[in-house]
Amino acid sequence: MISDASGGLPRYCHPYHGGWDVARIALDIPESRILFICPISCARIICLNAIKYDYKDRVDVLALTEDDIVSGAYEQKTIDAACEVLDHLDPKPKALILYVSCIDAMLGNDHSFQTQEIMDRYPEVNCLVLKMCPITRYSGDLPLVALQHDMYQALPMETVPKEKTVAFIGTNIAPHPESDLVRVLESAGYRALHIQASDDYRDYLAVRGASLNLCMMPFGKSACALLQQRYGTPFMPYFAKYDLAAIRETITKLCDTLTIPLPDLDAMERETVSILKKTAAEIGDTELIIDSIATLFPNELRKTLEDCGFKVRRIYGDSVNINAPDIDAGSVRMPVERSYGAGENVIAIGMVSSSFEGAQKTIDVFYDNGEWGHYGLKKLAERILDACRDPKSSQDVRKEAVK
Structure with missing residues (x-):
């Protein structure tokens, strides 16, 4: 259980959340690898899930000690650990994710010089920072909102030509190829793009060229707004609907937005x-x-x-x-x-x-x-x-x- 900010009562937090911890969500970025930087107790659940769901070969941990935190060695140890990981990998990942915990927020770490030094040494690797900071559930962005936002903030700033692609933002799981949503899009010649369904980093980069982003969960709204601001990509909510009239309305709105034929x-x-x-x-x-x-x-x-x-x-x-x-x-x-x-x-x-x-x-x-x-x-x-x-x-x- 965790305390609820609104009323002070405990709120049940189920130990089984579909296996989607923060590391597994971040690894939706194709050809990426994570360096988790935190005390060992924080990394325990990440390591167990990595074994359980078979992504242990994409996760490394820098276990911080009290000495690392109080001595000021934390920032340099992060750079050294990232370089050690990359030195031992061939081929190199297309993206290295530095995943930091709430201790990082308290220390006021400057990530810009860390990521720049790592990318200077390994120019073929995009280095990005994601944050696991549960304390923000009561102030600022919720952790899942910030995670989705920061995953796409790491995209290159350069715009690319728009393609006949619709990207799905805010959900961990790609829609099934037989879903009515994918079938409607593909029947009109559009590509349905979700990075979780790909093992090619170019598909992550291709999000920049989407004609439309579908915000599949409320957690993705901030990320969609970022993509609209950067690349001019419009977005529309497409949350999981069960009301039959709402389903009809949402599909109709999607087809009208893309000017494609309505299905039966x-x-x-x-x-x-x-x-x-x-x-x-x-x-x-x-x-x-x-x-x-x-x-x-x-x-x-x-x-x-x-x-x-x-x-x-x-x-x-x-x-x-x-x-x-x-x-x-x-x-x-x-x-x-x-x-x-x-x-x-x-x-x-x-x-x-x-x-x-x-x-x-x-x-x-x-x-x-x-x-x-x-x-x-x-x-x-x-x-x-x-x-x-x-x-x-x-x-x-x-x-x-x-x-």
Whole structure:
């Protein structure tokens, strides 16, 4: 748990966040490598995740001691460690990320001379600085907002000609090639660009030439504004939507913005509703609980599911606008006092709700899993059936993740 600034109550921070720690998000930059610069205790979770999710060959750690911090050796040790890493690599990474912790903010470190010295020695390597500073959640940019912003701030300042490309900003996971979003773009001759789907550094550089940026999560708005200011790239929000009317409106706005043909929205909607209703009939009286880590819009998801015949019992999340008196809205504050026995006839959509209720049927979703619109709803229906056929508690999901 962590303390919540708004009311002082503890807020539950689930230990399993889909495996997306700050290092893994930063490594969305293709052909990059990270030097994590922090006390060893801070690096522990990064190292464990790097082993678990198989990116350990792209992560190095400079473990700081108290002597390093108080003696003033910190800045030079960073340069020496970065050069030592690069000396041992052939070929060199296209980007070296110096990832610093909150200690760096307290010391007032000057990164400009560090990155410049490293790039002077290794001109083929772009050296950038990212910051892990949890204290900013109560002042300034949230850590995820700052991370997305700084990842794209490291792009070269030079503008490039605009291409028939739409870039996805603000989400860790690239949209599935079969998603309605990608299919609409590619059918009109546009390239759907997400750096996580590429292993070529040139695709990171190609973000500068996008005709349009889609802000896929609120965390990406600052990055989109930066890209618009630098390269003149317009952007539009394209958050994961579950309300059918909102999906229609968003796709229509996208097609109007790019002046491309509209797909058959009526047919897409009929197919989605048919699949959802069939799934609801198949699971019968099984109830659903949803949390705001699984999706940013749990109430919107609830309404669509209920309209198609599902039974939603509870939503977990703070600042959730619940417009239905028969729905129990559970807070992620003081979870011990709010734990309920889910029973076997409940499916938890999200790890937080599963943990709170001890659910035996869990759908492991983290911020919509990068799935939007009709594709996201159909994929969720598939996962609901999978949860019934192969029940897993949140503990089972975590154990499987470390195998």
